[in-house]
Amino acid sequence: MLSVDHVTKKFGKDLVLEVITLDFESGVYGLLAPNGAGKTTLIKMLTTLLLPTEGEIRWKGTDIFALGASYRAVLGYLPQQFGYYRDNSPRQFLSYLSALKGLDPKEAERRIELLLETVGLRDAADKKMKKFSGGMLQRAGIAAAMLNDPQILILDEPTAGLDPCERVRFRNLIHSLSQDRIVILSTHIVSDIETIASKIVMLRDHRLYCCKTPQEVCGALRGKVFEVPSGTALNVPYQFLSERQSERGTVLRIACETMPGGGTPVTPNLEDVFLYVYGEQEGTGHEPSAV
Amino acid sequence: MHIQMPSEAEKRRSIQFILDEGMPQKEPLHRVISHLIHTIGLRNLFWGTWDCIFLALLGGLTLVILFVIPSAVQTQLLPLGLLLISPAVYGLLHGLTVWKERQVGLYELKLTCCYTLKELTALRMVFFGGGSALLDVLFVLCLRQTGTVLSFLQMLGISLSALFLYGTATLLVFAHSKSQWSVPAVWCGLCVAPLVLRVDLLEWLLRIPAAVAMVVAGLSVLLFFAQLEHYLSANHEGGVSYAVS
Numbered sequence: 001m002l003s004v005d006h007v008t009k010k011f012g013k014d015l016v017l018e019v020i021t022l023d024f025e026s027g028v029y030g031l032l033a034p035n036g037a038g039k040t041t042l043i044k045m046l047t048t049l050l051l052p053t054e055g056e057i058r059w060k061g062t063d064i065f066a067l068g069a070s071y072r073a074v075l076g077y078l079p080q081q082f083g084y085y086r087d088n089s090p091r092q093f094l095s096y097l098s099a100l101k102g103l104d105p106k107e108a109e110r111r112i113e114l115l116l117e118t119v120g121l122r123d124a125a126d127k128k129m130k131k132f133s134g135g136m137l138q139r140a141g142i143a144a145a146m147l148n149d150p151q152i153l154i155l156d157e158p159t160a161g162l163d164p165c166e167r168v169r170f171r172n173l174i175h176s177l178s179q180d181r182i183v184i185l186s187t188h189i190v191s192d193i194e195t196i197a198s199k200i201v202m203l204r205d206h207r208l209y210c211c212k213t214p215q216e217v218c219g220a221l222r223g224k225v226f227e228v229p230s231g232t233a234l235n236v237p238y239q240f241l242s243e244r245q246s247e248r249g250t251v252l253r254i255a256c257e258t259m260p261g262g263g264t265p266v267t268p269n270l271e272d273v274f275l276y277v278y279g280e281q282e283g284t285g286h287e288p289s290a291v
Numbered sequence: 292m293h294i295q296m297p298s299e300a301e302k303r304r305s306i307q308f309i310l311d312e313g314m315p316q317k318e319p320l321h322r323v324i325s326h327l328i329h330t331i332g333l334r335n336l337f338w339g340t341w342d343c344i345f346l347a348l349l350g351g352l353t354l355v356i357l358f359v360i361p362s363a364v365q366t367q368l369l370p371l372g373l374l375l376i377s378p379a380v381y382g383l384l385h386g387l388t389v390w391k392e393r394q395v396g397l398y399e400l401k402l403t404c405c406y407t408l409k410e411l412t413a414l415r416m417v418f419f420g421g422g423s424a425l426l427d428v429l430f431v432l433c434l435r436q437t438g439t440v441l442s443f444l445q446m447l448g449i450s451l452s453a454l455f456l457y458g459t460a461t462l463l464v465f466a467h468s469k470s471q472w473s474v475p476a477v478w479c480g481l482c483v484a485p486l487v488l489r490v491d492l493l494e495w496l497l498r499i500p501a502a503v504a505m506v507v508a509g510l511s512v513l514l515f516f517a518q519l520e521h522y523l524s525a526n527h528e529g530g531v532s533y534a535v536s
Contacts, residue, residue, distance in 0.1 A: 047403045069405050077403045083396020085339045099335040102405035148405070 001025055002046070002152055002182055007055035009041055016041045018206040019055070024152075024182045028174065029211075030193030031186040032270075033203040034278050039186040040080060042203070043156045046184065047077045059152075073102065076150030080157045082141040086130035090121050090140045093129065094147060101148045108147070115143040119173060135166035142173060153183045159192050171196055194270040204277060218268045225272050226263035227251050234260050241275040320520040327414050331406055336414055339395065343387035351380035351426055359433045369439060370492040373450045374482045377427040378457035382475050384419040385461060388412075412465075413523050420458050420515065427451060441496060448504025449496060455511035462518045466525065 002024040009017040017038045033039050044050040045057060048064055048071065057064050064071045084093055091112060098108035116122045119139040124132070129140065138158060145153060155174070159167045167189075174183060175196045185193055193200065200217045202209040210217060228234065230243065230250035238256035245251075255276050259265060297305070318326075328336070337344065358372035392398045392408060401408035431446045439446065460474050485492040 044399075047399075049399055049402055069407075072403055072407070073405045075403060077400060079396075079399045081396050081399075083398070083400065085395060085397075088339075096335055096338050097400075097404070099331055100401060100404040100406050100411075102330065144400070 001060065003056075003058045003061075004042075004046070005056045005058060007042075007045065007052045007057060009038070009045060009050065010053045015206055017203070020203075020208050022201065022208065022211055024184065026180055026182060027198035028178045028183045028185060028193070028196050029199050029201055030197035031184060031201045031203075032188065032190065032193065032274060034188050037203045038206060039188075039203065040156055043154055043184070043186050046152075047075060047154055048072065069102075073148060074151040076145035076148060076153045078138075078141045078145045078155045078158055080160065082137060084129050084137065084140065087128055089126045089128055090116060090143065091125045093140065094143060097144050098147050103148060111147055111149070112143075115146055118146075118176075119143045120169075133166075134161050135163070135169070138162060138166070138170060139173070142170075142177075146177065151181050153177065153181055154186075155184070156186045157188075158185065159187065159189060167192065190269075190271045190274050200270070202274075202277060209277060214270055217273050218270060221255060221268035221273055221276060223265065224255050224257060225253065225266050225268040226256065226259055227253050227266050228260055228263045232260070232262045236260050239276060239279060241272050241279065320516060320523070323410075323523060324414060324417060327406065327410055331411070331414075336411060336418075339397075340388045340391060340415075343391050344384060347380065347383035347387050348426075350383045351376070351423075354379055355426075355430050355433065359430070359437060367486065367491075367493060369434070369441065370449075370496055371482055371486065372430075372434070373441075373446055373496070374453045375479070376430055377423045377450050377454035378475075378478060380426055381419050381423040381454055381458055382461070382478075384423070385412075385416060386475070388415060389465075410523065413519055416458065416462070416519065420455065423454055424451060427454060440493070442501050444501035445496070445499060445504050448501060448506075448508045449499070451508035452504065452511045455508070455515040458515045459511070459518045462515070462522050466522050 004020050004022040004024075007017065007020045008015075020042065031039050031042065041050065045052055046064075051065065059067060059071050059074070085096075088096070094112045094115070095108065098105075098112065103111065113122075116125050119142055121136065121139055121143065124136065129137065132140065142155075142158070145155070158174075159170055162170060171192060174185065177183070178196070185197065187193060194214055197214060199211055200214055201211045202217075225241070228251070229248065230252055232252075234254070234256075236256050236258055238254040238260065241253040241255055243250055243252050253266070253272065254260070254263075255268075255272065354376050358368065358376060361368050389412065392401065398408060401411065427450045428447065431443060431450060434446060435443050441449075457474070457478055460478070464474050484490075
């Protein structure tokens with residue numbers, strides 16, 4: 001188990017994260033929050049790039065900074081900005097990284113072939129990475145993160161910059177790799193995780209907002225999300241969530257405690273929860289209730 | 292009922308076992324370095340940085356040529372060359388490779404590997420120090436050919452001291468600051484200051500016996516490796532930026 005125990009992070013006087021307590025076990029965890037909420041800071045502490053100001057992060061009961069190389073040996077990390085040597089092929093690049101990860105050369109060769117097959121880069125294994133598309137590079141990054149068959153796989157905004165087809169492919173790939181390991185996927189794109197995450201971790205106001213299953217997270221808004229035609233006079237306090245086009249014109253999606261006149265109740269989804277928790281407030285103001 | 296108490300030898304063995312498990316001995320630096328070289332290999336150690344090494348050596352060679360010829364005519368340039376050339380080569384080697392790691396975008400990823408970028412950097416520093424020292428010897432031999440007032444050992448001692456003191460300062464600053472420019476800037480300032488203040492540095496250096504110069508060089512090397520050991524064992528925050536997102 002990977003435990004985050006009352007972790008606080010400050011940069012000088014700037015508070016970024018406050019008293020975060022989380023336990024991670026096998027499964028996919030979606031770390032969902034808008035830009036600037038502290039996702040990457042939390043990720044960097046989990047990957048030993050940053051030291052907590054207070055609190056401890058433990059792997060199987062031992063502080064990860066005390067474990068050092070033995071913790072990093074079970075860690076796979078794909079950073080937000082994935083770098084590579086442009087003139088390397090994926091096979092050369094993975095071979096180099098496998099040396100840094102302390103893998104036996106013969107075992108590394110076997111793992112590289114397996115991973116290139118898994119991520120769909122077998123045909124491009126010997127082509128220079130400077131010719132790769134964004135999706136191919138991200139897949140190479142996943143292969144790099146999986147080289148040491150990590151027990152903890154941490155991906156920081158892995159689908160940023162990918163087109164919808166590549167995002168679907170990437171999601172399926174993550175889902176296939178998530179058996180018997182902890183996968184922590186940081187994103188602000190709800191669709192990345194709503195079908196594959198077993199738990200959603202949300203951060204708000206520097207603190208942990210919730211760590212629940214997608215069903216529990218969406219269930220907190222059950223009976224509170226409605227669609228109304230645009231232009232409808234709303235005489236109840238509400239929070240605007242989103243809008244869409246329908247055959248009958250623009251339809252607004254709102255959250256409120258009671259059904260507005262002309263409104264249709266709808267099943268809340270993860271995007272509704274995201275917009276409800278982090279969105280601007282309209283109508284008569286109110287604090288979003290805890291999920 | 293008679294309870295057999297452990298003997299003194301058994302007690303000492305148990306205490307030693309508890310201490311060994313609870314307070315493991317720090318691995319000596321030479322064993323750490325030897326293990327890293329054996330595991331990672333020289334090819335992987337400098338992977339992706341050969342262009343930086345080539346440029347740094349080219350820069351060093353240029354500096355040597357720029358200094359050797361004029362210092363034969365203008366002896367006041369000699370101390371400047373001794374204090375600047377080898378630190379400049381080392382600084383270029385270290386600075387360019389670190390800069391490239393950051394530009395390529397692999398800096399953070401490498402900090403999370405089993406053998407981290409910190410260990411790679413430390414090992415590279417050992418090789419860069421050794422390489423710069425070799426170039427130093429060549430530089431001093433070239434200077435001797437021009438007929439300098441300082442002896443070979445005096446010049447070598449002064450130059451090696453400058454190299455490894457500069458390396459120590461780089462290690463100290465690198466562990467705590469992202470700034471790559473503070474040490475080179477301060478070092479250049481300190482070396483140029485005597486010229487600007489019209490202090491006869493050559494006169495000062497002439498008074499240093501060769502043996503003293505070599506002893507100071509030896510102590511500088513020891514200080515460098517002591518700082519390197521501290522750098523490897525300490526927990527420092529890595530990462531390119533303190534991203535708040």
